[in-house]
Amino acid sequence: MTSPAPGLDARATAKTASDAAPTAARGAVSADPLYAQVASHYRQAIAAGTMPPGSRMPSVRALMGLHRVSLSTALQACRLLESQGLLQARQRAGYFVRPPRATRLARAAEPRQTEADPARFVGVHERISDILTRGLATDVPVNLSGACAHPTMYPIRALSLQAQRLLRRRPEILGTPPDPRGLVALRVALARLALDARIQLGPDQILITHGCTEALGISLRAVTQPGDAVAVESPTYYGLLQILESLGLRALEIPTSPHTGLSVEALEAAAAREPRLKAVVVVPNLQNPLGAVMPDAAKQALLACCEARDLALIEDDTYALLCDTPQRAIKSWDTTGRVIFCSSLHKTLAPGMRIGWMSAGRWHARVEILKYAQSRPNEMLGQAVVAEFLGAGQMDRHLRALRARLATQRELMAQALSDHLPAGTRLSVPAGGMNLWVELPEGLSSMALFDAALDKGLRLSPGWMYSNSDRFDGFLRINAGIPMDERQRAAIAMLGALCASMRRAQGYTAGP
Ligand SMILES: Cc1ncc(COP(=O)(O)O)c(C=O)c1O
Structure with missing residues (x-):
C-alpha cells in the first residue's frame, strides 16, 4: 500500500x-x-x-x-x-x-480442567534449576524470560542521588544496628502506600523483609508443618513452588483463569477432600504468569472460604501497583487477621534493592521472630533511601509513568507476537504489568522452543516451570517490560520461524 x-x-x-x-x-x-x-x-x-x-x-x-x-x-x-x-x-x-491493533491471536482460553488434582509433594527443583542455569550460562542478546521492566524504567537516578546524600549526611547508618522490624520511616511510608489498596495498617503491623520471597517463606513457616498441603494457583510463580519444596509441603494446584484468577469453586471442592490443607497462597492482582485480576466478588468469596475452613490466606501483592486501574487487596476486607499480606518493591520501584514487606495479621508476632531467626534485619541504607523516596511523594509520579510505558510495550509485544506466531496461538494481554501468557498451537513444546531459541540467542520462560505437573508445557511467559526494538522484533520473528518449522516437522501444513 x-x-x-x-x-x-x-x-x-x-x-x-x-x-x-x-x-x-x-x-x-x-x-x-x-x-x-x-x-x-x-x-x-x-x-x-x-x-x-x-x-x-x-x-x-x-x-x-x-x-x-x-x-x-x-x-x-x-x-x-x-x-x-x-x-x-x-x-x-x-x-x-497508530492506535493498538486488535491482534489476530485469540484470547487466552479458560483452563481445561475444572477440578484440582490431589495435593502432591513438589519436585520442581531439578527442572527449574536446569532451566535457570542453562539460561543464565548463555549470554543472549534478547532476554524475554524475566518479570521486571528495563532498568531505565525505574527511578535509579533519583534513588542513587538519595543514597549519596544519605551517606554524606548520615554515615552512621552504616555502623548502627538496624531495627529488627525495619526502619520505622519506611514502615510509615509503606502503611501510607497500602491505603491505595484500601488497607489500614499501623507501622507496627509491618515487617520489612528481603523481597516478597522471604515474606512468603516466613508466612508458610508460620502456618504449616512439613507434609501439610497448601493451595496454589495453577499455573503459579515457580519461586513459590521452590519454597514449598524446600519446606516439605504439598502443593494443591487449583485451576486458575487467565482472566478472573483462582477458581474459588474448585478450591472449595478440593479443600473438602484434603484434611491437611492449611493455607492458600494467591496473587489476586496481576497473577504471575497469567496476569489475571480477580474480581472483587471472587476475592471476597475466597476470604469467606478461608474463614469457613480455618485456612490462612497468604496474599502476594507483588504486581498490584502495576494494575492499569487501582485494585483492592483481599487484606482490605480482612477483619479477623486471617490474611497475611506479602509485598515487594522489586517490580515496582527498584529491582536491585530486594526490599519486601509483610503484614501477617494474627501471625505477625510469630513472623517477626521467624524473620529474625532466619536472616536478621534488612540492611539500613536501602531502607532509608526508599523511605526518603516514598516520603517525598515521588512514587505516584513514577508509577504513573511506569504503567503508561508498560501499557504501550504490552501492545507492541502483542502486535509482534501476532505478526509472527502461527495461527492457533492464543494470548493473554493483562490490564497491567509486563507478563504476557502465550498458549502455543497444539503439539508445540515450550521446552523444545526454549532449547532451540537459546541456541539462537533468545532466552524464554517455558510454561513447564509454572507447575508441579507437565500441564503447561504448551505455554510461554513473555516479558513485555523491555522496550521494543529491532533486535526484539527480529527475535520474535525468529521464534515464529522456529514454531513454524517445528509444526512442519510434525506434519502441520498451515502457515502463520
Ligand atoms: C508472584 C511473585 N511473587 C513473588 C516474587 C518474588 O518477589 P521478590 O523478588 O520481591 O522476592 C515474584 C518474582 O517474580 C513473583 O512473580
Missing part, C-alpha cells in the same frame, strides 16, 4: 518531537542508514509512551529540519514506521501514532 504524502504542518509537531527526545538521530554513530536512525528515535518515543496512540508525528518538513535530513530520508523513516505498524498515514493530515 502506498501512503498519501504526509502533511507539511511543521510547528506544533516539531515541538512534540524535540520534547520527546532531543536529537538522538543527529550525529549518532551508528551502522544503520540515516532513515533507520530517525525511525528508531521515534520508535523509542512511541514505546516510551512519550508519543501516545493518536498523537501526530512531526511532518516530513519538520523531520527534515529537526534531523537535518533530506526529504527522501524523512519520508523513508515515516514509511518504515508505517510498515512496522507504528504509524498510520491520514490523507492530507500527515502521520499519526
Whole structure:
C-alpha cells in the first residue's frame, strides 16, 4: 500500500518531537542508514509512551529540519514506521501514532480442567534449576524470560542521588544496628502506600523483609508443618513452588483463569477432600504468569472460604501497583487477621534493592521472630533511601509513568507476537504489568522452543516451570517490560520461524 504524502504542518509537531527526545538521530554513530536512525528515535518515543496512540508525528518538513535530513530520508523513516505498524498515514493530515491493533491471536482460553488434582509433594527443583542455569550460562542478546521492566524504567537516578546524600549526611547508618522490624520511616511510608489498596495498617503491623520471597517463606513457616498441603494457583510463580519444596509441603494446584484468577469453586471442592490443607497462597492482582485480576466478588468469596475452613490466606501483592486501574487487596476486607499480606518493591520501584514487606495479621508476632531467626534485619541504607523516596511523594509520579510505558510495550509485544506466531496461538494481554501468557498451537513444546531459541540467542520462560505437573508445557511467559526494538522484533520473528518449522516437522501444513 502506498501512503498519501504526509502533511507539511511543521510547528506544533516539531515541538512534540524535540520534547520527546532531543536529537538522538543527529550525529549518532551508528551502522544503520540515516532513515533507520530517525525511525528508531521515534520508535523509542512511541514505546516510551512519550508519543501516545493518536498523537501526530512531526511532518516530513519538520523531520527534515529537526534531523537535518533530506526529504527522501524523512519520508523513508515515516514509511518504515508505517510498515512496522507504528504509524498510520491520514490523507492530507500527515502521520499519526497508530492506535493498538486488535491482534489476530485469540484470547487466552479458560483452563481445561475444572477440578484440582490431589495435593502432591513438589519436585520442581531439578527442572527449574536446569532451566535457570542453562539460561543464565548463555549470554543472549534478547532476554524475554524475566518479570521486571528495563532498568531505565525505574527511578535509579533519583534513588542513587538519595543514597549519596544519605551517606554524606548520615554515615552512621552504616555502623548502627538496624531495627529488627525495619526502619520505622519506611514502615510509615509503606502503611501510607497500602491505603491505595484500601488497607489500614499501623507501622507496627509491618515487617520489612528481603523481597516478597522471604515474606512468603516466613508466612508458610508460620502456618504449616512439613507434609501439610497448601493451595496454589495453577499455573503459579515457580519461586513459590521452590519454597514449598524446600519446606516439605504439598502443593494443591487449583485451576486458575487467565482472566478472573483462582477458581474459588474448585478450591472449595478440593479443600473438602484434603484434611491437611492449611493455607492458600494467591496473587489476586496481576497473577504471575497469567496476569489475571480477580474480581472483587471472587476475592471476597475466597476470604469467606478461608474463614469457613480455618485456612490462612497468604496474599502476594507483588504486581498490584502495576494494575492499569487501582485494585483492592483481599487484606482490605480482612477483619479477623486471617490474611497475611506479602509485598515487594522489586517490580515496582527498584529491582536491585530486594526490599519486601509483610503484614501477617494474627501471625505477625510469630513472623517477626521467624524473620529474625532466619536472616536478621534488612540492611539500613536501602531502607532509608526508599523511605526518603516514598516520603517525598515521588512514587505516584513514577508509577504513573511506569504503567503508561508498560501499557504501550504490552501492545507492541502483542502486535509482534501476532505478526509472527502461527495461527492457533492464543494470548493473554493483562490490564497491567509486563507478563504476557502465550498458549502455543497444539503439539508445540515450550521446552523444545526454549532449547532451540537459546541456541539462537533468545532466552524464554517455558510454561513447564509454572507447575508441579507437565500441564503447561504448551505455554510461554513473555516479558513485555523491555522496550521494543529491532533486535526484539527480529527475535520474535525468529521464534515464529522456529514454531513454524517445528509444526512442519510434525506434519502441520498451515502457515502463520
Ligand atoms: C508472584 C511473585 N511473587 C513473588 C516474587 C518474588 O518477589 P521478590 O523478588 O520481591 O522476592 C515474584 C518474582 O517474580 C513473583 O512473580
